[in-house]
Amino acid sequence: MIKIENLHKSFGELHVLKGIDFQAQKGEVVAIIGPSGMGKSTFLRCVNFIERPEKGIVEIDNVRVDVQKCTEKEIKKLRMKTSMVFQNYNVFKNKTVLENVMLPMTSVQKMKKEEARQKALEYLKQVELLDKIDEYPSRLSGGQQQRVGIARAMAVNPKVILLDEPTSSLDPELVTGILDIIKKLAREHERTMLIVTHEMRFAREVADRILFMDDGVIIEEGKPEQIFANPQNDRTRKFLELLQ
Ligand code: ADP
Numbered sequence: 726m727i728k729i730e731n732l733h734k735s736f737g738e739l740h741v742l743k744g745i746d747f748q749a750q751k752g753e754v755v756a757i758i759g760p761s762g763m764g765k766s767t768f769l770r771c772v773n774f775i776e777r778p779e780k781g782i783v784e785i786d787n788v789r790v791d792v793q794k795c796t797e798k799e800i801k802k803l804r805m806k807t808s809m810v811f812q813n814y815n816v817f818k819n820k821t822v823l824e825n826v827m828l829p830m831t832s833v834q835k836m837k838k839e840e841a842r843q844k845a846l847e848y849l850k851q852v853e854l855l856d857k858i859d860e861y862p863s864r865l866s867g868g869q870q871q872r873v874g875i876a877r878a879m880a881v882n883p884k885v886i887l888l889d890e891p892t893s894s895l896d897p898e899l900v901t902g903i904l905d906i907i908k909k910l911a912r913e914h915e916r917t918m919l920i921v922t923h924e925m926r927f928a929r930e931v932a933d934r935i936l937f938m939d940d941g942v943i944i945e946e947g948k949p950e951q952i953f954a955n956p957q958n959d960r961t962r963k964f965l966e967l968l969q
């Protein structure tokens with residue numbers, strides 16, 4: 726479903742991604758953990774082409790692109806296969822809840838308005854926001870704004886959903902609700918999900934596989950029970966110990 730080969734990204738002199746290799750199957754939920762500043766967000770942003778990687782292969786759902794040689798058209802095609810849930814929600818402040826969820830469907834996917842509306846309502850129901858569809862984001866809590874972000878990402882029916890620390894901007898009492906929604910959606914829809922998170926209990930419960938990322942590479946990966954109970958790499962062990 727998704728395959729990344731030898732992905733590299735630098736910002737000026739700073740070499741952030743130093744050759745990421747990664748694969749996931751359809752419906753697989755993969756949690757990415759690791760220290761701050763080590764390239765987790767950059768990795769998701771490169772998969773979504775918000776950032777342009779310098780080198781490597783990105784393949785999603787049989788569209789395979791060598792980032793050094795590809796055309797803008799190929800990148801656009803690839804971008805349509807992913808959607809992203811951001812740490813700071815990234816909702817459009819001047820659009821209502823319903824418009825926020827409809828917008829990528831009508832503008833990017835060129836879907837008819839009525840069809841987009843129906844789809845948006847379907848997903849807003851799943852994130853329990855049907856009573857807020859005409860509100861503007863400024864009148865919503867952080868948790869509600871993030872639920873808009875999740876509905877918006879799901880509604881475009883992407884092959885892969887990328888979630889970048891979806892609960893780290895939320896007040897503690899709102900975290901569980903959002904994690905429960907993500908867990909429910911992951912189970913019901915069998916979507917491939919890549920989730921960067923610091924919530925280790927959530928990672929353990931929701932993920933089929935855990936990746937530990939440090940210094941621009943994936944150092945260790947495995948099933949949650951293996952990574953948490955018996956990490957093989959010293960750096961993984963130290964990171965997990967610090968969280969206890
Ligand atoms: P993580 O998500 O693991 O905390 P990031 O991917 O956000 O790490 O950042 C990795 C490194 O890349 C950091 O040193 C960060 O400062 C740097 N970085 C990220 N985005 C940019 C950018 N747009 N311009 C310059 N440096 C960046």
Ligand code: MG
Nearest residue numbers: 765766767890
């Ligand atoms: Mg980050």
